[in-house]
Amino acid sequence: MAQTSWAQGEPLVLVELPTPEPRRDELRVRVQAIGVNPVDWKMRTRGPLRLAARLIGPPPPVVFGVDFAGVVEAVGADVTGIGVGDRVVGGTDFSRKQRGSYADTVVVRADQVALLPADFDIVVAGALPVAGVTAFMCVSEVGRLQAGQRALVLGASGGVGQLAVQLARARGGSVVGVCSTGNVALVRSLGAEVVIDYTQGDPLAQARAHGPFQVVIDCVGGYGGAACRALLGRGGRHVMIASETVGETLHVLVPPFSSKSVLGRPTTARLQAVVAAVASGAVTVRIAETMPLAQAERALELSRGGRMTGKLVLLT
Ligand SMILES: NC(=O)c1ccc[n+]([C@@H]2O[C@H](COP(=O)([O-])OP(=O)(O)OC[C@H]3O[C@@H](n4cnc5c(N)ncnc54)[C@H](OP(=O)(O)O)[C@@H]3O)[C@@H](O)[C@H]2O)c1
Incomplete structure (x- = not known):
């Protein structure tokens, strides 16, 4: 199976990469919603983040994005409490050699995701991690x-x-x-x-x-x-x-x-706290715009403008 991902190029290019099988402590998620954050375009354009992603991240091509929400499609042998078909929210981590979330699938460790309540809006979930x-x-x-x-x-x-x-x-x-x-x-x-x-x-x-x-x-x-x-x-x-x-x-x-x-690193406990705050109604997430993943370039430009008053979310 191939993983379709948006990776860096001039301009941003859509590439087909082999879809990794999850290792024992990992799971693979079919991505449905991807929140856009300044870190996404900073990884492309700025010094320290871009350098770090290339020095300690996975081999090129660089796939942007951290936030994702979607459905688990495969789990490693040691993963407990999460199964195929569960809806989860989480964040990728290049320091763990993981590719980013501007993709149709991501593979992350189980400690980087939280389960979503049944009625939780997948767009809001995608906007939450970072x-x-x-x-x-x-x-x-x-x-x-x-x-x-x-x-x-x-x-x-x-x-x-x-x-x-x-x-x-x-x-x-x-x-x-x-x-x-x-x-x-x-x-x-x-x-x-x-x-x-x-x-x-x-x-x-x-x-x-x-x-x-x-x-x-x-x-x-x-x-x-x-x-x-x-x-x-x-x-x-x-x-x-x-x-x-x-x-x-x-x-x-x-x-x-x-x-x-502070470096906002999505972990299960932190994600659970934030999901609970939204589920209880204590926190609402303003969605500025949703757009197809194919419009990732436009989303990055909007985020870079620094004048968004809500989250941009890409949909696969
Ligand atoms: N360390 C981490 O883990 C981490 C995590 C997330 C984000 N960040 C960083 O934190 C920053 C904010 O991220 P974000 O996602 O919230 O960005 P964002 O959604 O693009 O929001 C940026 C906000 O900055 C406001 N702003 C600009 N100049 C201002 C000023 N002089 N005083 C007060 N507000 C001002 C703008 O509001 P107005 O239009 O009202 O001016 C805008 O709403 C970015 O630099 C991002 O890279 C770091």
Whole structure:
């Protein structure tokens, strides 16, 4: 059987690759929905990610994409609790030599997927892995937000930001969101008590009146570690997901070590937490547009524009 995948070329090309058989701890998924994330086009165009994918990833051609949702079509001998025909959501991992998810099938380890409830929308599932898991880690695992505490979300209207706002609210926190003028109403509708329009002056200076914060989640980058840490209360954390420079990343080394860098890696437990939050109605996922996998190039361009106010999802 052949695996049909979108791989890098000039332009992006559709290639037929041998379909791998899952090893003992792996499963193969027939992909139905694929969420588009900035990491997809960054792997194509930027230095560190592209280099890493080529140095430690599987042999070329590079297949883009992390997010997927679909139906299990084969399982390895050691996989328990998941069988052929089950619907799952998950993320590929090039550091495990896995090809990306812009494909009709993916092969991943069982610890990279979660089962989907019967009535869970497959498009929403496809949009969840990277954005949902990253938001969950920022708010809960790293941000340690508790009921009654405050969160500041920079980039609250983006794919990760929207979910971070809602997950923080679901934990009983209160949220200050930062976004552009056109998205103020959207971020408020997600549950942010205060929304700061960053086009109307320094948002961190405006946020000071609403702090101190248990967690400042920077989904944008370039806001400055010292300025973010200055808004934290005792034991608070500044969480970075979009650091683009060595200088920004080095903030994790600055005492009192309250700046943290997060890499949103989909694992079964994290995916289950995010799926449960959506299934309970505590979190809604805004889908900006669905399009066929054949339009992957257009999806990457839209994502790269940085002005999406919902997730793009490719359908096979
Ligand atoms: N470390 C990880 O594991 C991880 C995981 C996921 C994403 N990321 C990174 O995190 C970033 C966001 O990802 P995403 O999926 O949320 O992207 P996205 O959906 O494209 O959202 C980007 C958002 O940034 C907002 N924005 C732009 N400039 C801003 C500013 N100065 N202040 C506040 N908001 C601003 C835009 O909102 P407005 O239109 O309202 O300005 C837009 O909604 C990307 O760099 C991505 O690569 C990292």
